[in-house]
Amino acid sequence: MPSIPLHPRPSAPRDETHNPLPDLLQTPSGLALLELQGTINLPAQDASQPEDEPTESLELDPFSATYETPIGKLMFPDYSAQTPTDDIKWMKRAYLYVGKYQRMTGEVKKLPKPLAIIQRRQKESGVEGTGEELEVVEIVKYKLIFKNRPEPVNDA
């Protein structure tokens, strides 16, 4: 079997979308890790397209085939952009609100070993690929972890 190359750097250009996460969690590619106990149940994808909004979503998103389902909100209550980088107390507390009435408490953790995020390298169009190629998109050193059950919160 031929060997498969794993390129150490991604071929695709960086995503320039504004990254709202704390600096520590930001990576050059923008990718970050969130660990969750349990799964996120989503509505069946094809059924969720409401009849009255197709044109609007088309305007909003050039890739009309993709849409995002809101799950909740992430919050770092002790973090502020002004916090000096060596002050890491804020990492101890993070919230993930799921819907309106549930909240999970978690934290930002340094990974024991960094994780490489790997994907299949996109073939340049027109070039007939000779074989599969992989690339390291990002190396992440921190993760957001929510390992506790959600607790109810009163929203009012």
Place this chain on the structure above:
Amino acid sequence: MSTQSTPSILFTHSSAQRGFRLLELPPDLAELLASNDPPTLQLKSSTQSQTAPSSSSTTTPVPDHVNLCTPTKTYSIRQVQSSNSLHILTPSTGGAVRKHDLSIVGEGTAEEEGEEDVDMDRALNVTGTVTSIAKCGSTLELHMPPEGFSAAGFLSAAVRVFGEGVEWDGNGDGDADMQGDEDGTTRRILDELFADIPVSQAQCESGWAEMCGFVIPPRSGESLTSPVSSHCWRPTAGKKLQVWKMIVDGAVLQGIDLGKQFLVRDLWRSVLDDDGNEPFPRPLFEAVVRRIRESGDGAGGDLKWASIDKDGCVRWVGATYLEATAPSAGSAISESELLDAWRDQLPEAWRDDVSLSILPETCYMRPDPKTVCFATEADRQKAKKNLPTDDSAAAKKTRNWHELFKNQKRQKR
């Protein structure tokens, strides 16, 4: 609630899920990847047909495993399932979120639903959006067995054996002239051969040099046959010994001092017979010279000049002799017999260096106190595996549940 006033980040799930794998990086690999000019790594797997019948199948746990190779190191990859799900997030403009759906997460939007133009970020008090674009239920862990990986087993299984009974037509036509061209072809053949060996390039190279592997490139005008491994050979121990014997005899005849620098071409001429016929292929001769020469000469490079590394060579001759004459416990020879024969293989001046203690301990076994025999790769693995006798203790250290309970299950039956 007070926290509701802190700015928050909208967390969404994207319908455009992407395929990612997570690979845990050991410190040395993380460092390598973070360096300025990281090398391209290779994922290599062995073809099942090659490993299954070979002796190396005992050394490798699964036949169709995949190894990750840096230029010099090899790691085995193991997939580890996680009960938690790992989401990969990426910043998003939030543009693909339907406003209708936002009422799920936020207060406020319900009342403002009429006003389409209201800024979503402000309405929800969010500073931005991150979206989950992939979910990974497992990570890939890398392992390096303490004894390391050896290419030898894979290489031996992949190439042809050059021993007694192999036809060799040495009519003495090739004398150094087309060397450059041949070197290029040889390199190409080796690269292709190593691509199928699931360990790193450097380990392939050293394993190849260790076994004195050599390539007989197709004669000019002939094309490469497929697979390229049909051009690749490894000599038997007996053949290596025969080459060595002829080198020693030739050196004596021509007055070449093997311990000092000599022209490799002169040494080659010394082994040719009177009509210039080659007793064995020149690439085999060169492989042997490379194996025993002073490594300071820059192994793998140009082989114009060489000098023999005496200590390494004496050791090599001893081990090769043992492999040739006493390959298994059944054919073990007495220690004194080995030492005598070993001395006879060496140039006069080196005879005093012979001693069993200079042989690496992994290279021989003692079936009984008086005799010795060669330890094959399989024997060595067995010896290693016997060291940690308590299997379950080793398994307990792993996080892999299958391994943890495998032994218990076996005992119950």
